[in-house]
Amino acid sequence: MEETGKVFIKTFGCQMNVYDSEKIMACLDDRYIEAASADEADLILLNTCSVRGKAEHKVFSMIGRLKPLKDLNPDLIIGVGGCVAQQEGQGILDRSPLVDLVFGTHNIDDLPDLLDERISKGRRVCRIREESDKVTSAQVPSHAVISKPTRLVTIMKGCDNFCAYCIVPYVRGREISRPSVEIINEAESLVENGALEITLLGQNVNSYRDPGTGDDFIDLLEKVDSIHGLLRLRFVTSHPKDFSMELINAMASLETVCEHIHLPVQAASNKVLEGMRRGYTSDEYQSKVAALRGVIPDVELTTDIIVGFPGEKRSDFDMTISFLSEMRYQNAFSFRFSPRPGTAAAQLEDDVPESVKRGWLPELQHLQNKITARKHEDLVGREVEVLVESTGKKENGFLEGRTRNNFIIHFPGGEDMIGSLINVKVNRSRKIHLEGEVVK
Numbered sequence: 001m002e003e004t005g006k007v008f009i010k011t012f013g014c015q016m017n018v019y020d021s022e023k024i025m026a027c028l029d030d031r032y033i034e035a036a037s038a039d040e041a042d043l044i045l046l047n048t049c050s051v052r053g054k055a056e057h058k059v060f061s062m063i064g065r066l067k068p069l070k071d072l073n074p075d076l077i078i079g080v081g082g083c084v085a086q087q088e089g090q091g092i093l094d095r096s097p098l099v100d101l102v103f104g105t106h107n108i109d110d111l112p113d114l115l116d117e118r119i120s121k122g123r124r125v126c127r128i129r130e131e132s133d134k135v136t137s138a139q140v141p142s143h144a145v146i147s148k149p150t151r152l153v154t155i156m157k158g159c160d161n162f163c164a165y166c167i168v169p170y171v172r173g174r175e176i177s178r179p180s181v182e183i184i185n186e187a188e189s190l191v192e193n194g195a196l197e198i199t200l201l202g203q204n205v206n207s208y209r210d211p212g213t214g215d216d217f218i219d220l221l222e223k224v225d226s227i228h229g230l231l232r233l234r235f236v237t238s239h240p241k242d243f244s245m246e247l248i249n250a251m252a253s254l255e256t257v258c259e260h261i262h263l264p265v266q267a268a269s270n271k272v273l274e275g276m277r278r279g280y281t282s283d284e285y286q287s288k289v290a291a292l293r294g295v296i297p298d299v300e301l302t303t304d305i306i307v308g309f310p311g312e313k314r315s316d317f318d319m320t321i322s323f324l325s326e327m328r329y330q331n332a333f334s335f336r337f338s339p340r341p342g343t344a345a346a347q348l349e350d351d352v353p354e355s356v357k358r359g360w361l362p363e364l365q366h367l368q369n370k371i372t373a374r375k376h377e378d379l380v381g382r383e384v385e386v387l388v389e390s391t392g393k394k395e396n397g398f399l400e401g402r403t404r405n406n407f408i409i410h411f412p413g414g415e416d417m418i419g420s421l422i423n424v425k426v427n428r429s430r431k432i433h434l435e436g437e438v439v440k
């Protein structure tokens with residue numbers, strides 16, 4: 001099929017959505033090239049996320065902002081996919097006449113058909129499949145992103161955990177693992193095409209199980225680790241209840257596995273954790289982290305925290321505050337609780353006043369910022385090994401790279417350095433990144 005135009009994909013939410021956007025791009029690869037901005041696109045796709053509150057509101061306000069583009073170009077096609085689409089379906093078309101097509105989280109492969117239907121028959125279309133028993137790959141598109149040094153590979157989709165606050169099992173479906181042979185083939189093909197670092201993606205990677213061979217996540221890590229040319233291997237997300245000593249030992253022994261883990265704690269009060277249906281206590285979490293730090297001393301941890309879960313008292317919140325100081329996370333992604341329709345927590349009384357949640361969140365973030373700043377300051381003057389990932393998003397002439405243990409560093413350099421491993425001397429600490437200079 002001939003190339004017909006340019007597509008702009010706006011991705012909301014987590015890395016799973018980033019991966020899905022790559023999959024969308026791969027699906028459209030023979031007819032659309034990537035547009036640098038929405039203004040120059042013939043097709044705009046919003047890949048939405050409904051994990052946090054006001055997701056629908058954000059999507060509709062983004063759609064509203066696209067109206068001037070649609071006025072200028074009536075042939076512009078606007079599509080909505082991802083978790084909000086999966087949840088709202090036809091409701092999006094009913095509510096916004098600007099939207100031409102809606103596709104669910106299991107319908108990415110249908111996009112070319114939906115576009116044909118829209119273009120040739122002039123119909124606004126919505127396709128939402130409830131479940132798919134397949135986890136498909138984001139094949140390497142034949143242009144644009146093939147030489148990116150860091151790539152994502154999905155190993156499973158959906159989740160069986162049904163944490164009380166979480167919409168994921170409802171919009172992404174039940175947990176399905178992808179055959180390891182497919183994962184290895186995709187990872188090998190990415191490495192052949194220039195990837196040096198791969199992140200394995202799943203809602204709960206620890207419960208990965210090859211549907212044919214029964215291989216578990218550690219077997220999979222060992223296989224990916226042995227791919228010739230791969231330098232770094234990461235994975236996300238690990239559920240603390242399934243984070244095992246075997247995995248800790250594998251992290252320590254496999255050469256490519258990086259010294260960083262995202263381990264969402266969510267809260268430190270056992271009462272709140274129980275209400276959230278997380279399946280662990282703060283002591284259990286803490287002893288796993290101690291075991292991890294025992295075998296990998298320079299490992300860095302990041303986490304997610306929800307404040308203001310139903311029934312949470314100031315004394316519960318104080319436990320999370322002390323926990324933060326003890327854990328010394330590299331970073332914590334923190335949010336106010338807001339009920340997601342259809343989840344168990346939506347049945348509970350949302351009894352922590354919004355004003356209280358609004359007070360707790362910055363208190364927690366202020367403490368975390370101090371911890372992050374301290375970690376950054378400790379690195380000033382030191383030399384670190386960095387994989388150069390991209391040009392800096394804000395400063396011209398700057399590159400952005402990452403250490404194995406997940407510190408982001410900006411430094412001056414030329415684009416030809418992207419994809420190389422270099423040593424950088426850290427000169428300055430910033431709020432979310434470091435600044436430095438290349439060591440000759």
Ligand code: SF4
Pocket residue numbers: 159160161162163166167168169203204239
């Ligand atoms: S583990 Fe819990 S929070 Fe994570 S995706 Fe599954 S249900 Fe959601």
